[in-house]
Amino acid sequence: MARSVLVVEDERKLRELLRAYLERAGFAVYSTGSGAEAIGLARERALALIVLDLGLPDVSGEEVMREVRAVGDVPILVLTARASEEERIRGLELGADDYVTKPFSPRELVLRAQAIVRRGRGDTRAGEEDLVTFGEGELAIDESRRHASVRGGVVTLTPTEWGILAALATTPGRVFSRAELINRVRGYEFEGYERTVDSHVKNLRRKLELDPRTPRIIETVLGGGYRLGLRRDG
Ligand code: CA
Numbered sequence: 243m244a245r246s247v248l249v250v251e252d253e254r255k256l257r258e259l260l261r262a263y264l265e266r267a268g269f270a271v272y273s274t275g276s277g278a279e280a281i282g283l284a285r286e287r288a289l290a291l292i293v294l295d296l297g298l299p300d301v302s303g304e305e306v307m308r309e310v311r312a313v314g315d316v317p318i319l320v321l322t323a324r325a326s327e328e329e330r331i332r333g334l335e336l337g338a339d340d341y342v343t344k345p346f347s348p349r350e351l352v353l354r355a356q357a358i359v360r361r362g363r364g365d366t367r368a369g370e371e372d373l374v375t376f377g378e379g380e381l382a383i384d385e386s387r388r389h390a391s392v393r394g395g396v397v398t399l400t401p402t403e404w405g406i407l408a409a410l411a412t413t414p415g416r417v418f419s420r421a422e423l424i425n426r427v428r429g430y431e432f433e434g435y436e437r438t439v440d441s442h443v444k445n446l447r448r449k450l451e452l453d454p455r456t457p458r459i460i461e462t463v464l465g466g467g468y469r470l471g472l473r474r475d476g
Pocket of ligand 1: 252295296298
């Protein structure tokens with residue numbers, strides 16, 4: 243079955259170009275130039291990815307992202323018009339999984355889209371649980387289902403957040419540099435990746451920590467990176 247991608251871009255030519263490239267790569271494509279319509283589509287359709295232009299005429303891309311995040315964890319690839327670090331970081335802080343700065347090569351965008359969709363796809367081994375717990379059950383991770391829970395409650399994570407948590411959990415206590423984390427998650431580094439990792443860790447902490455200001459699950463190691471602060475059980 244074709245994976246569905248929603249393209250949200252108000253420049254018609256660019257929208258059509260993206261549709262053509264993504265369809266050629268085997269995706270089923272919905273497209274719209276309206277943020278409001280995008281929010282509706284994201285609620286109704288089972289999407290594997292949203293490609294979202296931040297500069298929309300009706301509803302801002304940030305608002306679209308907030309609405310989409312409120313109802314689910316579909317990966318979002320953000321298109322930004324300016325090479326503005328601030329805009330990019332804002333998008334990532336709202337939970338975007340990747341970004342591309344205009345002008346970009348459609349081929350590169352398709353490669354990024356494929357990488358995100360691959361990452362977001364859980365293992366399909368039905369019913370097979372692979373549960374590992376940390377901190378006397380405080381955190382539980384099911385690698386095969388790409389599923390995490392904290393203090394008994396399920397947490398929904400974006401593919402990038404999941405990737406960072408899963409990487410840290412491979413070796414509790416070991417310090418992972420930001421470059422190492424981004425490489426594990428994306429397979430490559432890019433300009434600004436340090437702040438990107440920090441943004442995703444911030445979001446992860448908001449979801450996992452009792453008090454995100456004094457994190458105990460994902461610890462910061464000054465000058466080093468991050469580590470899982472809980473011990474593996476058993
Ligand atoms: Ca635009």
